[in-house]
Amino acid sequence: MARRGGDDRTLDLLAWQPPEPQRYAEERVRTATLRDRISRAVSETLKDCEQTRADVARAMGEWLGEDVSENMLNAYASQGREEHTIPYLRLLALVQVTGDTRLLQLGAELFDTTVIENRLKPFIEIGMRFDRRNRAVAIAQEEDREIDVAIRTIRKGARQ
Incomplete structure (x- = not known):
């Protein structure tokens, strides 16, 4: 729906684009193993964070509610420390603290x-209803x- 000339209060519904999911640049987390990819991702999150690691x-x-040391x-951020992959609970804490x-x-x-913000769920639900x-x-x-074909077949048979 295009806006009328001079109307700055009506949204152009066709111009809206959904936000892209937040993801790491592939070249920054590309590794040979998933374990290394997770370590690299933790490292990238910490680099991009405005807070100190401490x-x-x-x-x-x-x-x-437990001790987490710097x-x-x-x-967790070191690819060389394979025995220290970040546990899921701590990964959630890292997301909570950094917002990443x-x-x-x-x-x-x-x-x-895909991970999406809750505010976008209604749009997805509308899309799902539209698809359904x-x-x-x-x-x-x-x-x-199929009914039309069946009716034509029946009529054709009735004429003969």
Whole structure:
């Protein structure tokens, strides 16, 4: 729906584009193994964070109610420390403290899914309803075609 000339209060519905999922630049997290990719992602999140690693570790510990040291955070971010892959609960704490949902998206993409903000759910639900309606219409149209063929066949047989 195009805006009328001079109307700055009406949205152009066709111009709206959904936001892209937050994800790491591929070249920044490309590695040979998933374990290394996760370590690299943790490292990227910490690099992009405005807080110091010590502050992030302290805030994670407060959120979890347990001790998280800066050294442990450094180990999670190091590809050379294979025995220190970040546990899921701590990964969630890191997302909570940094606000960086790219860590969640990294995992979601393994299962062909996307992490979205809750505010976008209504748009997805509308899209799902639209798709469901389109499938129902297609099925009804196919049924109508089959009924028409059956009626023609019956009429043709009745004439003979």
